[in-house]
Amino acid sequence: MNLRRCEDGCEYLKDLAECAEYPVLKRMAATLGHIFQVPVAYIALLGHGTDIAKRIGSGARYWPFLKELPKAAVLGKPFVVRDSADWSPPGLQPKDLRFIATTPLHAADGLQIGAVIIAAREPRPGFSDRDLEALAAFGELLASKIELRTIACHAMESELSHREAERRFHAIADSAPVPMSYSDANGACVFVNQAWLDFTGRSMGDELGDGWLDPVHPEHRARIRKAFWTAFQARQPFQDKALVRRFDGQYRWVLGQVTPRFREDGSFGGVVGALSDITDAYTAALELRKQKQCSDAMSASLGALYFMLDLEGRIEQMCPQAETLTPPDEFDLRGQFLWNVIPDADPSIRWAVQRSVQSRIPVALDSSGRRWAMMPLTSHEGEVVGLCVSLTDR
DSSP, X not given: OEXXXXXXXXXXXXXXXXXXXXXXXXXXXXXXXXXXXXXXXXXXEEXXXXXEEEEEEXXXXXXXXXXXXXXXXXXXXXXXXXXXXXXXXXXXXXXXXXXXXXXXXXXXXXXXXXXXXXXESSOOTTOOHHHHHHHHXXXXXXXXXXXXXXXXXXXXXXXXXXXXXXXXXXXXXXXXXSOEEEEOTTSOEEEEOHHHHHHHOOOHHHHTBXXXXXXXXXXXXXXXXXXXXXXXXXXXXXXXXXXXXXXXXXXXXEEEEEEEEEOTTSOEEEEEEEEEEOHHHHHHHHHHHHHHHHHHHHHHHHTOEEEEEOTTSBXXXXXXXXXXXXXXXXXXXXXXXXXXXXXXXXXXXXXXXXXXXXXXXXXXXXETTEEEEEEXXXXXXXXXXXXXXXXXXX
């Protein structure tokens, strides 16, 4: 049983017979017939607009005739026909029914739910106003029960819908190869995917709440905690790297990225986090940095300049001393052709660069009072990927 909203904005009840309240309503209709000693006692529930969508109770063979009852009267206030031989509503053909009484079912906000109808073949001249008030009171109690059940069903549907959305999210997240986490609006971790558990080697329960911080290296934990909560409270994304203990006990450099999550109504729902193992790239970058520092130190001690060129002769890297070849802040040497930035360089420099790249062999020459040495740089596959050029005074 659910309140629905149709295109014109009205609400109605749908599929009441399929819900758990149907047997209860059937017993209530039977009780109503027993109290008033009538063979016809049923609950009529509305569908779209004022159309009756469902009837529950006794006297089904009379329902087609009672369907002709004026809806304005039935849905407006308690209504009684004590003897149809004396008077009945215009258009009603009650056949052999002589007594009819109804009371509307209204929700607390005035929404029309339906009506309670009782009828009998014998007239009831003694059916008093107090009897009609009792029928109306029964209708009020019944309407309250239907409304409460409707609210409960709606809440249950919302909960089931939420659970289904979470189940689908978990299924999608578990299929992702990247470790992912999911926190609620209070910042507590409520879910991590299978890739996360595989990486840490821990259980779901270990990671919930603030347990996800436990594998972070003790020297980095306080910093990551502070960065997370600062971004969380500002509802801003953030990323940072730290050492995180892997399932085998080794600490790996991990890049963590956190993105805020907002609901459809714009309210903040929490954050989604993702991890990337960057140990290899991080280690390679450190190694390159060491090599450059070593090369710079050797260049300074030998009084030499060196440049790293691409295959066309453009400068990609250079030692600090090489920056003194041009006036300060005139332009950046990176991206420039070597022979365009070296003072007094002759065309042989360009020729030497091209020959060394094409032949894959070192080339040396004297030019402009300096000794030039071209050394091709090759990959593991033997492909030339660049050129190292050193300059020394003769």
